[in-house]
Amino acid sequence: MKKINLISFILLSSIFLYDSSYSKEINGVPRIVDGDTVHIDTYKIRLEGIDAPEIKQKCKKPFLSISAFLDFSINKSYSCGIVSKNELIKKINKSIIICISLSKDRYNRYLATCYKDKINLNKWLVRNGYAVAYKRYSKKYLEDEIHAENNNLGVWKGTFMRPEKWRKLN
Numbered sequence: 001m002k003k004i005n006l007i008s009f010i011l012l013s014s015i016f017l018y019d020s021s022y023s024k025e026i027n028g029v030p031r032i033v034d035g036d037t038v039h040i041d042t043y044k045i046r047l048e049g050i051d052a053p054e055i056k057q058k059c060k061k062p063f064l065s066i067s068a069f070l071d072f073s074i075n076k077s078y079s080c081g082i083v084s085k086n087e088l089i090k091k092i093n094k095s096i097i098i099c100i101s102l103s104k105d106r107y108n109r110y111l112a113t114c115y116k117d118k119i120n121l122n123k124w125l126v127r128n129g130y131a132v133a134y135k136r137y138s139k140k141y142l143e144d145e146i147h148a149e150n151n152n153l154g155v156w157k158g159t160f161m162r163p164e165k166w167r168k169l170n
Helices: 002-022 080-092 121-127 142-150 163-169
Strands: 024-028 031-034 037-040 043-047 059-066 072-078 097-104 110-116
Touching: 024 037, 024 110, 031 080, 037 097, 043 097, 043 121, 080 121, 110 121, 121 142
Parallel strands: 043 110
Antiparallel strands: 024 097, 031 037, 037 043, 059 072, 097 110
16 A cells, blocks of 8 residues: 555646646747747747648638639649738737747757737637648647638648648648
């Protein structure tokens, strides 16, 4: 019994110590780099669990539909990476945000969930179709991606290449 209590104590202590020693809170008015990257002062922050279109990435959306009977439409290319960045700029609106980071990525950026007031910005971007769930690293925003797809929001209005695949090809 004492052995089980000791093991439980060690496990709980290590979890508690992990949270307090590795988490970092960064706050301030950010400079928006793109749809999933912000800088606050000298901190480079990558929004964790999401992947937004790259600045140079193009997507397609319906431009002109001719008759429901013919089911014919013309698609138009647009800069979906710039749209994603601009929507994040509008959402933050020069406000202070708070980013909670538990780790860094291979580029030494803080991986974080960021909030404006009580709004989770990572979730907001995916739920509105300005980013997708970065399934390789997290399943946290899958339901939000499904919501955006089912409601034809953001990039889901038309066709696009997932940002990870676009980076590999470009």
